Amino acid sequence: MQFVDEARFTVRAGRGGDGSVSFNREKYKPRGGPDGGRGGDGGSVILRSTRDLATLEPYAHRNLVKAERGAHGSGNNRAGESGEDVVVDVPVGTLVFDGDGLLADLSGSEEDFVVARGGEGGRGNGSFATSTRQAPAFREKGLPGEEREIRLELRVLSDVGLVGLPNAGKSSLLAALSAARPKVGDYPFTTLVPKLGVVDERRYREPFVVADIPGLISGASEGRGLGNRFLRHVARARLLVLLLDASEDPEGAEATLRAELHAARLAEKPIMVALNKVDLLDEELREYLREAFPYASQVSAMSGEGVGELRDLLEERTRNLEEREAPTPEEALREHRVFRPEWKGLRVEGENGGYAVFGEEVERMVMKTDWDSPEGAEHGWRELEKRGVVAALRKAGAGPGDEVRIGNMEFDFR
Ligand SMILES: Nc1nc2c(ncn2[C@@H]2O[C@H](COP(=O)(O)OP(=O)(O)OP(=O)(O)O)[C@@H](O)[C@H]2O)c(=O)[nH]1
Ligand SMILES: [Mg+2]
Numbered sequence: 001m002q003f004v005d006e007a008r009f010t011v012r013a014g015r016g017g018d019g020s021v022s023f024n025r026e027k028y029k030p031r032g033g034p035d036g037g038r039g040g041d042g043g044s045v046i047l048r049s050t051r052d053l054a055t056l057e058p059y060a061h062r063n064l065v066k067a068e069r070g071a072h073g074s075g076n077n078r079a080g081e082s083g084e085d086v087v088v089d090v091p092v093g094t095l096v097f098d099g100d101g102l103l104a105d106l107s108g109s110e111e112d113f114v115v116a117r118g119g120e121g122g123r124g125n126g127s128f129a130t131s132t133r134q135a136p137a138f139r140e141k142g143l144p145g146e147e148r149e150i151r152l153e154l155r156v157l158s159d160v161g162l163v164g165l166p167n168a169g170k171s172s173l174l175a176a177l178s179a180a181r182p183k184v185g186d187y188p189f190t191t192l193v194p195k196l197g198v199v200d201e202r203r204y205r206e207p208f209v210v211a212d213i214p215g216l217i218s219g220a221s222e223g224r225g226l227g228n229r230f231l232r233h234v235a236r237a238r239l240l241v242l243l244l245d246a247s248e249d250p251e252g253a254e255a256t257l258r259a260e261l262h263a264a265r266l267a268e269k270p271i272m273v274a275l276n277k278v279d280l281l282d283e284e285l286r287e288y289l290r291e292a293f294p295y296a297s298q299v300s301a302m303s304g305e306g307v308g309e310l311r312d313l314l315e316e317r318t319r320n321l322e323e324r325e326a327p328t329p330e331e332a333l334r335e336h337r338v339f340r341p342e343w344k345g346l347r348v349e350g351e352n353g354g355y356a357v358f359g360e361e362v363e364r365m366v367m368k369t370d371w372d373s374p375e376g377a378e379h380g381w382r383e384l385e386k387r388g389v390v391a392a393l394r395k396a397g398a399g400p401g402d403e404v405r406i407g408n409m410e411f412d413f414r
Contacts, residue, residue, distance in 0.1 A: 003193035005154040005233070007059035013116035014042025014069040014083035016142025019124035021373075022075030023135070034136055035077045036124030040070030042145040043083030045116040047152075049106035053091040056154050067116070070142060073124040083118060093157040098148050107157060115150060119143035122368050128379070138376035140368040153232075156194050158211035159318045161234025163261070164243035165253050166215030166225070169276040171195070172301035173243060174212040177311055182212055189215060189226060194233045199311060208318050211237060218256045221263030231264045238321040239270045239314065246275035246289060246298070270321055272297070274310060279303045346388065348396040354403030355393055355413070362389055363407040371409065381414075 017039025024032030045067050068083030096104040096115060104113040122140030129136055162170040166188030174180050178197030183190055191214045200207035211234055217225040234240060242257050244250035254273065261267045275289055279300040286298065297313060299306035346359040357363075365383055370376030384390050393404060393413060402413040 013145025039121030043067030
């Protein structure tokens with residue numbers, strides 16, 4: 001499977017079924033009691049994170065994912081069947097965005113996120129009978145399902161991210177540290193997509209995950225080379241390792257990498273430096289580098305020299321660093337904005353010489369009302385009165401014949 005780390009498509013939940021209008025027909029009774037059943041709820045579209053999937057490739061060419069609608073209710077108080085939910089498997093580490101920002105962060109396994117909620121089914125006339133209204137001939141209509149355009153973004157989740165110029169030996173080091181066998185080549189851009197390896201030593205309390213990403217070059221943040229778009233895969237690592245080729249201007253490489261991290265706003269992360277390919281150096285050069293990079297580990301991914309020590313160091317550092325980082329503050333902010341509670345109030349505004357009414361509850365009620373049936377419309381007006389909508393409209397200046405819009409319903413005030 002190809003590694004795809006972004007996908008966009010529309011999700012559409014199912015519409016709720018309409019309630020039914022029906023009267024019980026028993027022998028010798030001309031008209032029995034109302035027994036129209038409720039419509040079934042529409043199916044929802046649910047995203048579920050799983051470790052069985054490592055890429056968003058199944059959705060690379062999807063345009064629409066939709067769930068079934070609920071069936072209409074029927075006589076004898078039979079409820080319509082609910083529409084089936086559709087479960088969309090996504091890899092762990094998937095972020096879900098819509099036009100307004102981050103909606104969900106599926107960073108654990110088996111997490112469910114309802115990305116489009118199915119519409120509620122409408123009630124049948126059976127539920128509107130009262131002592132004064134024994135034979136109601138109206139029902140509610142089902143509500144439409146939610147629909148939105150979403151963008152999925154996968155970020156592989158690792159503890160340690162290897163960052164380096166092309167050819168520095170990142171993939172070689174991943175292979176030396178773990179059982180992963182990424183492709184190694186003596187040319188730049190051997191690695192085209194992120195690769196993970198698990199470092200699991202018997203004496204370690206917990207295994208940790210190392211990510212190898214494509215090499216960065218100067219100007220990656222402006223899109224040069226493969227660009228820095230792969231940096232997002234290490235953005236949430238606990239620790240970054242700048243891997244420098246010791247045999248080729250490590251000072252210059254470090255400056256380039258730090259500039260790119262800065263541009264990607266990752267400069268504040270815990271960072272370690274390691275010098276690779278020390279097998280190519282003589283003792284004098286090694287000594288020089290020990291002074292020039294006093295805190296850097298010297299390793300050779302090829303000969304294995306220093307790799308064990310580096311592995312222990314990484315284990316210790318990651319253990320002492322906090323948990324894998326939560327979304328960046330900027331993302332957390334957007335999350336906050338998107339997860340606002342549904343607005344429950346009631347508001348009337350002037351609109352094109354008429355009036356518009358806003359409010360979650362009222363809008364739902366109006367959508368459910370069967371305005372085409374006289375009895376249904378009568379019931380709808382009573383509800384609008386009960387909920388204070390009529391009073392609010394009058395207070396705002398509405399008079400008979402004025403145009404009123406509630407959601408997608410327009411009618412004349414009376
Ligand atoms: N002598 C020596 N060569 C090494 C060492 N580590 C890697 N190499 C060689 O350096 C070249 C690049 O290694 P890779 O591991 O593919 O480098 P990379 O950083 O993953 O490169 P990209 O994926 O292209 O960014 C290969 O020819 C490796 O054999 C080392 O410690 N010593
Ligand atoms: Mg590589």
